[in-house]
Amino acid sequence: MKLNQVTVGCLDYDSSVRFFQTLGLVQIVDAPPRYARFETDTGETFSIHAVDQVSEPSGMIYFETDTLDADVLALEAKGIVFDTQPTDQNWGWREARLRDPAGNALCLFYGGDNRRFPPWRISNNNQGKGNEK
Numbered sequence: 737m738k739l740n741q742v743t744v745g746c747l748d749y750d751s752s753v754r755f756f757q758t759l760g761l762v763q764i765v766d767a768p769p770r771y772a773r774f775e776t777d778t779g780e781t782f783s784i785h786a787v788d789q790v791s792e793p794s795g796m797i798y799f800e801t802d803t804l805d806a807d808v809l810a811l812e813a814k815g816i817v818f819d820t821q822p823t824d825q826n827w828g829w830r831e832a833r834l835r836d837p838a839g840n841a842l843c844l845f846y847g848g849d850n851r852r853f854p855p856w857r858i859s860n861n862n863q864g865k866g867n868e869k
Contacts, residue, residue: 745787793841
């Protein structure tokens with residue numbers, strides 16, 4: 737099984753499309769005013785769909801980048817506002833948090849090997865570092 741598609745609600749289609757394009761996602765489906773799908777440079781997909789209301793987020797969408805600090809600076813220069821600046825976390829990741837125009841919680845981060853193989857990873861049958869595909 738492979739997680740590839742995440743969809744979140746949007747309140748303003750056009751501002752949400754611009755926001756995710758500014759983050760660097762490439763729009764691959766445009767069905768205004770209800771739905772848009774984007775793709776990362778490594779092929780994962782993410783989409784927005786119009787809703788009347790977005791409740792307080794109970795989850796967070798994570799986008800990993802190898803150049804977190806430089807990316808945050810570049811995005812801020814384009815008008816993206818971050819809730820937190822890049823910060824080293826005690827679980828081994830470096831994170832910067834923000835919200836999209838609808839208020840959905842997002843995190844740009846760099847986790848490196850700690851994303852899948854933290855020191856506290858439990859033992860199971862799928863431990864090998866070559867099993868990412």
